[in-house]
Amino acid sequence: MLRSISSEVCGMQVCGRQLNAGEIDHEVIWLSVSVLSLTAAVLWLALGLPWPACVFHTLTGLPCLTCGMTRCGIEFFHGHFFAALKWNPLVFALLWGVVAFDLYALVTLAMRGPRLRIVFRQAERKYARGVIVAVLALNWFYLLSHWRDF
Secondary structure (H helix, E strand, O other), rough: OOEOOOOEEEOEEEEEEOOOOOOOOOOHHHHHHHHHHHHHHHHHHHOOOOOOOOOOOOOOHHOOOOOOOHHHHHHHHHHHHHHHHHHHHHHHHHHHHHHHHHHHHHHHHHOOOOEEEEEEEHHHHHHHHHHHHHHHHHHHHHHHHHHHHH
């Protein structure tokens, strides 16, 4: 049974409910993935392993869609937020989203609270895909227009 936490916004609804037996616990999964990914990245850099090479950049000389992602993450986790934003605005926004989700997941798991779920209608899913493609294109346009600045 779904319990609405907020009213409908553009047809999209945010619901809060307890997990049913056997249901996937997204909060545990994605909190674990983000913590393990951060740990792996810290170990990778601490061991001085080589930075990943970008095949697209090597072949074209232009930045790829995720160009500056590693440097953005390093600046972000050192607290240099303006520098992180400058390296890759989309990754910067995603990192804040991960921080917000991790805090939500940690509190929800600790308090055994209801889990938030976003329910989309079919037409909204199509619209959301278009928004995602537009955001990716805008970010790449930004990277292409600023890549010589770095």
